[in-house]
Amino acid sequence: MSVAAAATTMVPRQEHVETASKADRHRIRTAFAFLAPSLLGVILFLVIPIIFVIGLSLVQWNMLTPMKWVGLSNYVNIFEFDGFGHSLVVTAYYVILNIPIQTAFALGMAMLLRSKRAGTGVIRIIAVLPFLSTPVAMGVVWNWVFNPSTGLVNQFLAHLGIAGPAWLSNEATAMPVIAFANIWQYAGYNMLFFLAGLAAIPPTVYEAAALDGATKAQQFWRVTMPLLRPTMLFVLVTGVIGSFQVFDTVYVMTAGGPGNATEVASLNIYNTAFAGFRIGEASAMSVVLFLVILAITVVQFRYFNKRMTYEIA
């Protein structure tokens, strides 16, 4: 009886399974059709180049004569002869000039503009505008603003009786000016993340802190900052990854000069590969830069994970 019942139910189920698997196959095909373009893009333009760059870093090649296997010697030569160590130091200097001030400025603006007072909306919008502006075009504008004779900065300083330096051809001031240009460009963009982060902190937390007698400063350091850690991590990680690759503004504003005072890593890679056509050395530099960025990103995640104990949904 039970066997018969099972047998009668078996038949339609099997049919069902068959049609389902046909539908499944169709669905899988459709899914891969949807995925195909972006997957092709990821494999062709990201996965293959990453593997390829490691291979290229082990050869000597000028794109004309045949490649020559040189093992790891490129990794030694870029530090010994191409000044890549100097480039990494210069890049780190740029990041150190750029990121803390940019982040503090973004957070400060967010704290200021989180209030609903009249006028804050307009300023929020104005502060984001630079994010869209073409860095190359802005670099040209900054060249003019910091021009020793015709620029606004030195004209203003002259009014105060100060003779301003030749900002971009002076070793001490060139990099700070480039950092300034990038702070100007991205501070408003980062401010938006802090505004979103601040908006996610419930007011009751502050009320409780105030009831406990916490001053405004204590509220900032003990309540706001810990609760902003996820935002801070996001802003710092994306900011550091971007800053380590700085190129456009440097290319237009100093081209690495004066001397090689602002020859950041990406500019060195560019010059080695596309002016010197030393593909192997440039690839080795790319790999090293990648490892540096990766290491710093991992350190940032570790640091923040250890301290991320608060969760507010």
Added chain:
Amino acid sequence: MTSATTAVPAAAATVQTTERTSRLTKGVRLTLFYLLLLIIALVFILPYLMSVFAAFKPLAAILSQSPLRPPAPLTLDNFKTIFTQYDFGRYLANTLLVTVILTAGQVTFSMMGAYAFARMEFPGRDSLFWLYLMTLMVPNIVTLVPLYVMFAHSHLLNTYWAIFLPYVLGVPYSVFLMRQYFMTIPKEVMEAARLDGCSEGRILWRIIVPISRPIIITATLLAFVFGWNNFMWPLIVTNSNSLNVLTVGIANFNSNFSVQWNLILAGALVALIPMVILFAIFQKHIVNSISLTGINR
């Protein structure tokens, strides 16, 4: 009893003085607040304002006047020069062409990929998504040299294709952003549509796209801004003037005519103004969009 009666007016007096001082400090703080807002606004607007002024002045006026003085006899000569004697018209057209193709492709293909990851079942889905996430971390500069070699090998250097090809098939960041958004759409919506015999393409186009407008606008704006501002890649894959995009044109102009501020700044404005217009039209969207990209925190 007596201590209590004397304590009351004393307390009232202190309340009054603290109220007065707090009102005074409130006034000071409000002034300080708006002073700060003014400074912030100036810092962000002045560079634009000065370049607009300069672009409409003859070189002599730029060299002799304060950058903050508006152009007295307004001249269009600078723009006339860069569009007729130099190729800025060409650069502008190239940039527009390449950016529109890049944006359209990137958004469409990323959206399709995002939909497959979010709401379709297929073997290997999770590992493929991991692959996307891992490539998300790869800095552009790292793939620059190998990509160049690949494009040279494929004889694609000095073509329009070279400029947009690496970004037109969809990028992991855009896939990721949209996937996260599509995940918030209830599964039942798509299941109901499938039962009604809707094809996946129709579901994506007719159901998902309309409810996902915010994230699609975000992806579109990010792609457009990236394409418009992109410099390093077009710089290395093109070396003929007729293929130059605005960024490359401005950089070359900057190194060749370093003292002609009137022309250089007019050229810079040709790149900056469309972005300002885009911003003016979409300002609310842009501000909301950027906040949306923070969802991966």
